[in-house]
Amino acid sequence: MTDAFNEQLQKAHAQGDYASLLDLIPYARLIGVECSRVGDELLFRLPANKDNIGNPLLPAIHGGVIAGFMELSAALHLLIFTGSSSVPKIIDFSIDYLRAGQFRDTWAKCQVCRQGRRVANVAITAWQSTEAEPIATARAHFKIEQPLKS
Numbered sequence: 001m002t003d004a005f006n007e008q009l010q011k012a013h014a015q016g017d018y019a020s021l022l023d024l025i026p027y028a029r030l031i032g033v034e035c036s037r038v039g040d041e042l043l044f045r046l047p048a049n050k051d052n053i054g055n056p057l058l059p060a061i062h063g064g065v066i067a068g069f070m071e072l073s074a075a076l077h078l079l080i081f082t083g084s085s086s087v088p089k090i091i092d093f094s095i096d097y098l099r100a101g102q103f104r105d106t107w108a109k110c111q112v113c114r115q116g117r118r119v120a121n122v123a124i125t126a127w128q129s130t131e132a133e134p135i136a137t138a139r140a141h142f143k144i145e146q147p148l149k150s
Contacts, residue, residue, distance in 0.1 A: 033046060106135065
């Protein structure tokens with residue numbers, strides 16, 4: 001991890017504002033990902049953006065954008081909460097699309113199901129209207145590094 005990225009991560013932790021961290025990730029900037037802290041949890045937001053539409057007839061968000069948003073959310077969740085010394089590397093990602101992602105804001109939450117010394121498993125849920133009606137669920141496995149010893 002670069003010193004600039006590590007510095008931004010520490011600053012984001014201290015302030016609870018992750019916008020500057022997301023600005024360092026080109027794909028997050030491209031699709032417009034936002035992140036906020038709600039109590040002890042992170043809440044990710046993908047604002048409605050015409051560039052993210054895959055089917056203009058519905059209109060519906062492109063499935064790849066939804067998957068990318070969910071994968072990025074999981075990686076950031078791990079980076080922020082595990083104290084890893086580097087950005088988690090994706091091993092496997094599996095998504096279940098449950099309904100069309102309409103042209104409106106989309107939200108995601110992550111839960112670490114299991115974390116070992118080298119691998120972490122994360123469950124991700126994305127929704128639009130209400131969290132009880134998800135548009136997609138996913139499972140991701142990441143290779144993680146142990147925190148640096150102080």
